[in-house]
Structures are given as C-alpha cells and as structure tokens.
Amino acid sequence: MPVSDFWRDIMSMNLSKEQIQKAQDAAVALLERHGVSNRVAFDVQKLAEAERFDVYDADFGSPKTFGAVWINDAEGAEGPEGGHREIFVSADLLSQKRRKVIAHELGHYALHSKKTSVGNDTCFEFNRIDKAVENLPPEEQTREAEADCFARALLMPSVLLKNAWIVYDRDHSNGSMTFIDYVSWAFDVTRDDAKKRWNECLTLSLA
Numbered sequence: 001m002p003v004s005d006f007w008r009d010i011m012s013m014n015l016s017k018e019q020i021q022k023a024q025d026a027a028v029a030l031l032e033r034h035g036v037s038n039r040v041a042f043d044v045q046k047l048a049e050a051e052r053f054d055v056y057d058a059d060f061g062s063p064k065t066f067g068a069v070w071i072n073d074a075e076g077a078e079g080p081e082g083g084h085r086e087i088f089v090s091a092d093l094l095s096q097k098r099r100k101v102i103a104h105e106l107g108h109y110a111l112h113s114k115k116t117s118v119g120n121d122t123c124f125e126f127n128r129i130d131k132a133v134e135n136l137p138p139e140e141q142t143r144e145a146e147a148d149c150f151a152r153a154l155l156m157p158s159v160l161l162k163n164a165w166i167v168y169d170r171d172h173s174n175g176s177m178t179f180i181d182y183v184s185w186a187f188d189v190t191r192d193d194a195k196k197r198w199n200e201c202l203t204l205s206l207a
C-alpha cells in the first residue's frame with residue numbers, strides 16, 4: 001500500500017479555521033517549551049522523550065496500523081515507575097512517516113488526553129491505537145484530523161514555512177523542483193502533508 005493511503009480514510013475531513021488554529025497553538029507551545037521552534041527537521045522522537053514518553057518500534061501485525069499512544073501517568077497507574085507515557089511506531093516506516101506518526105500521537109497527548117489533578121500534579125490519560133479504519137464515528141474522525149493537523153503544525157511551523165518559501169523562491173524556483181517538493185525534502189515530511197500544511201496556513205491567514 002502506498003504510504004499516503006495510510007491516512008486517507010480518516011484524514012479526509014476538513015477542520016474549521018478555529019480547529020486548525022487550536023491545533024497549531026498547541027504545537028507551537030510544545031515546540032517553544034523545548035526550544036526547537038526555529039529548527040527545521042528537528043528530532044521529534046527526542047522531543048517526545050523530553051515530554052517523558054518512551055518511544056518503541058512495534059510490529060502491529062497489520063500494515064493498516066501505524067502507531068499507538070498509551071498514557072496514564074497518574075501515580076499508582078500501571079507502569080514501571082507508576083505512571084507511564086508510551087508511543088509505539090510501526091517499525092516498517094521510513095523517516096517521513098515515522099516522524100509524522102510520533103507527532104500525531106503527541107497531538108493526541110496535547111489535544112485529547114484527559115487531564116486530572118492529583119494534589120499539585122496534573123495527570124494525563126489517553127489511549128489510542130491508530131488504524132486506517134473506514135467509517136469511524138464522527139467524533140473520532142474529528143480527533144484524528146485534529147491530531148494530524150497538530151502533527152503538520154509541529155513538523156512545519158508557519159514561520160519556518162514562510163522562510164522556506166523565500167529560500168525556495170530565491171534559490172530553487174528556476175529548477176524542476178516544486179515548492180511542495182522542496183518542503184517535503186527540507187522538513188522531512190511527505191509531499192501530501194506539505195501540501196495540506198500549506199493549505200492550512202493559507203486558511204489561517206484568511207481574515
């Protein structure tokens with residue numbers, strides 16, 4: 001199966017401008033918290049680890065399952081030291097897809113995990129196995145689209161994308177490489193995500 005088909009089933013719905021903005025704000029907050037908001041093609045696994053996630057390669061036994069996130073960091077929850085935060089990524093994926101899956105799972109953490117307070121601690125809870133499943137309930141479709149939108153904003157911050165446009169226009173626009181090709185190469189993302197992210201930035205810039 002072509003990798004771009006992985007996400008097509010569940011990612012076809014359009015988010016509102018407000019939903020895109022919310023996902024982007026959460027992505028920017030995470031990047032800024034770890035000082036990587038100005039780095040192109042940063043190490044997203046290191047970012048996840050800095051958020052105390054353990055990231056594992058997994059064999060899901062199905063080409064339609066590409067990632068999972070498992071969070072329950074409340075004290076007393078199951079896990080080696082009580083709570084745990086885990087991301088599983090299909091071991092078959094190449095860099096572009098692998099980064100996307102980790103970023104997508106971080107999107108669930110940032111946008112969808114249930115937060116509870118225990119004393120002075122904020123605890124998070126969320127579990128999801130990400131499969132390309134048709135006919136997800138609308139609420140789940142929205143959640144998946146939001147996590148995807150978050151992932152693109154994390155991997156392609158708008159400021160860096162605007163810089164990329166300037167560099168492309170100056171240095172590369174005379175060749176055969178399109179801007180989307182350039183973004184895909186420079187940011188280590190799929191062409192499909194580069195295109196979607198550009199559209200999302202245009203949506204946000206519209207009054």
Ligand SMILES: [Zn+2]
Binds near residue numbers: 108147
């Ligand atoms: Zn998901």
